[in-house]
Amino acid sequence: AQSVTQLDSQVPVFEEAPVELRCNYSSSVSVYLFWYVQYPNQGLQLLLKYLSGSTLVKGINGFEAEFNKSQTSFHLRKPSVHISDTAEYFCAVNAGGTSYGKLTFGQGTILTVHP
């Protein structure tokens, strides 16, 4: 079985400061990892995903994430946040193969960017 733990439920930060949203996963097989973002009153949209290859993945809006297999982590980072980054962020894992695309989501981290 696969599971995802997002270590922070809320992260407040000032504009232009760096931010890291933490995600740990557990799975008995190789996984695909995703970060989705949900803006208020909207559906989720993909920020970035790790499938294979380079462990540093770049996504939209200046976000990046690093896959660390030994620590089973996939932390999301941005060097300088904007007010518009205020949203809820979800880490998700998919074991592929016979899981037929089933995503297991973490509980979400609410990022609030203050002016």
Place this chain on the structure above:
Amino acid sequence: DAGVIQSPRHEVTEMGQEVTLRCKPISGHDYLFWYRQTMMRGLELLIYFNNNVPIDDSGMPEDRFSAKMPNASFSTLKIQPSEPRDSAVYFCASSSGAGGQETQYFGPGTRLLVL
């Protein structure tokens, strides 16, 4: 493309009434997913379809919930009878393929309130 379309966007009903949520996936996508989001349980996968056929409904909470996909461009999630604990945001998502690497595209959600 218009993206995933869901209707209605908001639904308020009374306990015991039947509720029908609708979804139009992105054209050409062969997988469709129904999720429920609540504060307590986060984002849960209820059921998903491949080529209009239900593949996994293990997330459907109970017999009061049913989902259908009569054709490639339309799916419904029905709750009968509805209960206050069904209050949540229901999302539909679609993807092209489901080997695990594919991005899921989410609709804007239906916010359901059962009084």
